Amino acid sequence: MRRDTQTERPFQALDTLWHALQGRGTMNFSPVATALAAGDWAMHLANSPAKQTELWMALATLPAALQAEKAHAVEAEGGAADRRFNGDGWAQEPFCTFRSLYSLACRAWGTLAVGVPGVEPHHGEFMAFMGRQVLELGSPYNYLATNPELLRLTREEKGGNLMRGLYHYAEDMSRLLQGMPPAEAGAFEVGRNLAVTDGEVIYRNRLMELIQYRPSTSEVFADPVLIVPAWIMKYYILDLSAENSMVKYLVDQGHTVFMVSWKNPATGDRDLDLEDYMDLGIMAALDKLEEVVPDRKVHGVGYCLGGTLFAIAAAAMARDGDERLKSLTLMAAQTDFTEAGELMLFIDPAQLSFLEDIMRFQGYLDTGQMAGAFQLLRAYDLIWSQAVARYLKGERRPLNALMTWNADATRMPSRMHSRYLRELFLDNDFSEGRFEVKGRPVVISDIHVPIFLVATQKDHVAPWTSVYKFHLAADARSITFVLTAGGHNSGIVSEPGHAGRSYRIATRREGEIYVPPERWLGSTPVKEGSWWVDWQKWLMAGSGQKGAPPAPGRFSGEGEGCVAPGSYVYGR
Known part of the structure; x- marks a missing residue:
């Protein structure tokens, strides 16, 4: 049964204020x-x-x-x-x-x-x-x-490095107090050299914009691709520069691609729930796709939290007889949180109760409040080496596209994040069949569409063995599992031609026995290059015949349409 963690107790305001x-x-x-x-x-x-x-x-x-x-x-x-x-x-x-x-x-x-x-x-x-x-x-x-x-x-x-470091420190503190991004971020800008794949916003509601990307080939595959990113960061991790954009790669291979761009919530969005993200995000996007590409099934793609949400949505759709999905790709996304890695250090009943009061006071979890925990997981790389370089060596290290995106975090509504942390992360309700959508439980074993599962070897957020646990509960027709080199972000943004990239890939079909992760790792050979290539071939095999591209969808929803990257991506 769903637990409402936001119910006010007598004198709750005292706890909320004190803990905040x-x-x-x-x-x-x-x-x-x-x-x-x-x-x-x-x-x-x-x-x-x-x-x-x-x-x-x-x-x-x-x-x-x-x-x-x-x-x-x-x-x-x-x-x-x-x-x-x-x-x-x-x-x-x-x-x-x-x-x-x-x-x-x-x-x-x-x-x-x-x-x-x-x-x-x-x-x-x-x-x-x-x-x-x-x-x-x-x-x-x-x-x-x-x-x-x-x-x-x-x-x-002669101390020049220390003088530069003092200047850098003063500038950084000034920008931090003003809520401005780091000075080095100026080399990259959304809409100029980030998130520049051609497209337009065809739908908008209070929580997301839906972008339809323009085809770059004369013919496209019949079945479209819908990508749902995590809402903890901006969507353009999957549409960085032209050289490493997953969206552009798919479009150039002849796929019709749609992308959800989440709104950066504010205090007034405190009551948005996890089910709102499913209804106003995934389900609203699927409804719009029916209008633009009628009578075609959809390849669902979810990254990180977006993947967890898409898995929940897919289970709910299967339960309710909704057959609009053709396949499901989950990238660095957990559905079982019993081995969720070092982030579990920050989650226990006492810590979660404290955090819920902080979120209740603000209406959301702020970007800086999330960043601290992630930085501590890699303190040397993200804190101390940066501080030594900037303030003692006097160096300015330019940000690349991925680092610029990493500094562009979003907030998370109080009710949604509380439910995610308590019911999914702490209590593992989805994996164990207790998580409810519309008042009824959803289970992973109801999902029968082909699954493409991607994990990264150095993931501090979604350890690969945790992602692999999807095999234990799934009853899909097939599960293709990829373990790619790199971390939570760098392993996913792994475009063809990127030097030093490698991955392992194997498919488990319906009826085949389960292989434990350690044995899978030892028996699956390493392939050089980008896993995107094998994924695109997998998508292509299930995407129907090629034909004329669909017409751009007519804008509907709140406000007016606009070209990609839309308006929500600029929300601070």
Whole structure:
């Protein structure tokens, strides 16, 4: 049964205001959730003489361990070489000692934080993660006095790098307070060299615009493609520059492509629900496609949250006898959240209750509030290396198209995001048959259309083994699974000709036995190049004969029509 998490309790406003104020000083982490994790870990450590003995033994052997560490190449946590310390200066004292102590501390914390008997696993993982953040903060790489490369640069430039860094810091803070994008983002602009594939908005409602792209071939396949991106970011991740636009690639191969562009919600949209995103997004788009391309089935494509939503919609359509889908492609999209990766560190009942009050106060979850969690998952790459480069080296690293898009986040309505986090992420209701649409449950096993499932190897948001779990519940005619090199975004934006790209691909047909992910990985060969090529062939095989392109759809809905990329993409 659906749970309404937004129901007001007596004196609810007191909790809402208090937690919203707290969140501003805690990066939106619940102090109660943090205290529960720390207390659980500390009390069990205090009651474990064996673990304490391990700690004291490690301290007693520290001098010998330090000498051994200095005698070998520095290794980062997990055994991989730490590229931060590759310079010759790190081999000299005292910097060699600094880096060795840091490396030993990382490994020691990895041993100490985990395996404390009796600690709830989520609390242990949270403490291990937070300890890594403290260690990242204290890395000798981050500070002028303990980084030989920074000292050498400062001597050579007579402090010029620090003066530039001070200017960069002042400029960044000014732009942040004004809500402006980074200064480097000026090289790319939506409508100029981003999201420039020819098309027009043919439908608009309060939540989305539907773009129909103009054909670039004299003939097109009969069955159209509808792409539903995540609403956490702008849609043009799939229509970046002309060189790496998935939309343009499909259009150039003869497909008729439609794209949903989500509105950036504001306080007045606080009551938009997950079902509103399905009704006003996917179902409204399918209704419009019936008008533009009548009597044709649709290839549904969903990316990230859009893929999760499309899977829910497909299950609801199958339950209700709606046969408008020809196939379903899910890219880096989870339907089972039991192994949802490091993002689970930020989701437990205490943290979610705290976050719901913050969202209730604002009416939405803001972009900056989401960005903090994602940045902590890759603190070195997204925080500390950037800060060192900008403020200590005085460098300006130009943003590429993907980085510019990454800085163009959107908000998420309070009710929708609360339901997503609680019912899907925390309680895993969709995978376990409890998630309701229109008051009735929907199940993955009702989906029988062919499935093309894409996961990425280095995904911090949707780990590939989590995406692979779709196999466990599915009853589709076939599931083609692709594991591509790269991360959550870079693995999806993997156009033909991109150097260094590779992927694995295999198809499981109806009636074939299940293959566990580890065995699948070991038995599926690596292919060089872009997975887009195999995907397009898969789409082509199920898209009917080619013929004359359909006429552009007549605009309907709210406001007036306009050319792509539309108006919602500019919403701040």
